Amino acid sequence: MDEGKCKEASSKYHMIGGHGPNSYSLNSEYQKQLLVSAEDLIKELTHEHLNIDENPSLITHNNTFRIADFGCSIGPNTFFAVENIISAIENKSNQNNSDIPEFQVFFNDLIDNDCNTLFRNIPKSRQYFVAAVPGSFYGQLFPKATLHFAHCSTALHWLSKIPKKVTETSSISWNKGRIHYSGAANEVKKAYSDQYEEDMDVFLSARGKELVNGGLMVLVVLCFPDGVLSSDSSIGVAFDIFGSCLKDMVKIGKISEEKMDSFNLPFYYPWPSEMKALIEANGLFHIEKIAKLASPMRSKPDAQVLTYHLRAVIGGLIEQHFGNGVVEELFTNHLEKLSRSPILVDDKYWKETNYFIYLKRKDG
Ligand SMILES: C[S@@+](CC[C@H](N)C(=O)[O-])C[C@H]1O[C@@H](n2cnc3c(N)ncnc32)[C@H](O)[C@@H]1O
Structure with a gap:
């Protein structure tokens, strides 16, 4: 394993576990709808690009096909995603008159992910073997050339860490008074994009390293269209509103200014052209397809749903940094401010799109 390239992401980065009202499992319909939009693309492209006959290493000698979902969270979305991949492989095997392989599915997430809930959610009727692989996907997690299909949806915008410069008071990239690069100075955005x-x-x-030659990878990523700034998107505005709720708490002395200034969200939303350039610069994959996916919440944004969604994703980070004494009040204030925000009524903020990327491991 190349230790130099293995980075452990902060264990603080995990979704709200369990099945409570703030849990990820009850507040991830947005992410689920992206997987639904990707369903047919995965079927079509897998039919086209899974070359079992030309490349026998795609199926191991004992006919096991290995799939890994990176950043799987706690379900149920991950099961939907892997079952769709399995059905695409089965279709292809049927059309080729090849034996249907046995499937082994690896669920990966950070060590503090609520794996108990993940395990309890595993469908009883599943037709695959399961294993969990804890650890950061910013590092090698499997032996060389042992995976056939990698999947990662709505997880790659999580950076491995907050860029150091944005929390250094002496740096020109210090992000004072803000919690994200949205609306911040160019240096702050640059520090985030360098980290990404x-x-x-x-x-x-x-x-x-982990995928066999000809192995396939699907990435569902949150991107803004080329040229669109984070501050002009509903995501950026929602983060600004959350930042203003923190500032209100500073004003009334519930949290210190220093505490607020040292908090930044570890998310970066690239442009599709940036993603393409990064994949090409890495050089290990053929890009078979980059396509826009429909934005699931576009038609009926609802302040309560958006706030639940935000809480399921960042509630853990907030609690770790500020303590749980302020969490309830912060999200209540966020809901109140969001309900009055133009993003609920003005189309111009709903430009963010989600992208589907289909890659094939080059030989070598
Ligand atoms: C928004 S959830 C998406 C979950 C699931 N893929 C879905 O589509 O519903 C993002 C997940 O990525 C995980 N994650 C973030 N950074 C990670 C990393 N470096 N390594 C592994 N998982 C990570 C988080 O813990 C979280 O469970």
């Missing part, structure tokens, strides 16, 4: 560039290269290199 580094992380993506590590991610692609690790998957490049």
Whole structure:
């Protein structure tokens, strides 16, 4: 294993576990709808690009096909995703008159992910073997050339860490008074994009090692269309509103200014052209397809749903940094401010799109 390239992402980065009202499992319909939009593309492209006959290493001698879902969270979306991949492989095997392989599915997430809930959610009727692989996907997690299909949806915008410069008071990239690069100085955005560039290269290199030649990878990523700024998107505005709720708490002395200034969200949303350039610069994969996916919440944004969704994703980070004494009040204030925000009524904020990327491991 290339230790130099293995980076452990902060264990703080995990979704709200369990099945409670704030849990990820009850507040991830947005992510689920992206997987639904990707379903047919995965079937079509797998039919086209899984070359079992030309490349026998795609199926091992004992006919096991290995799939890994990176950043799987706690379900149920991950099961939907892997079952769709399995059905695509079965279709292809049937059409080729080849034996249907046995499937082994690896569920990966960070060590603090609520794996108990994940395991309890595993469908009883599943037709595959399961294993869990804890650890950061910003590092090699499997032996060389042992995976056939890698999948990662709505997880790659999580950076491995907050770029150091944005929390250094002496740096021109210090992100004082904000919690994200959205609306911040260019230097702040640059620090985030540099971190993303580094992380993506590590991610692609690790998957490049783990996948067999001709192995396939699907990435569902949150991107803004080329040229669109984070501050002009509903995501950026929602983060600004959350930042203003934190500032309100500073004003009334519930949290210190220093505490607020040292908090930043570890998310980066690339442009599709940036993603393409990063994949090409890494050089290990053929890009078979990059396509836009429909934005699931576009038609009926609802402040309560958006706030639940935000809480399921960042609630853990907030609690770790500020303590759980302020979490309830913060999200209540966020809901109240979001309900009055133009993003609920103005189409111009709903430009963010989600992208589907289908890659094939080059030989070598
Ligand atoms: C928004 S959830 C998406 C979950 C699932 N893929 C889906 O489509 O519903 C993002 C997941 O990525 C995981 N994640 C973030 N950074 C990670 C990393 N470096 N390594 C592994 N998992 C990571 C988080 O813990 C979280 O469970």
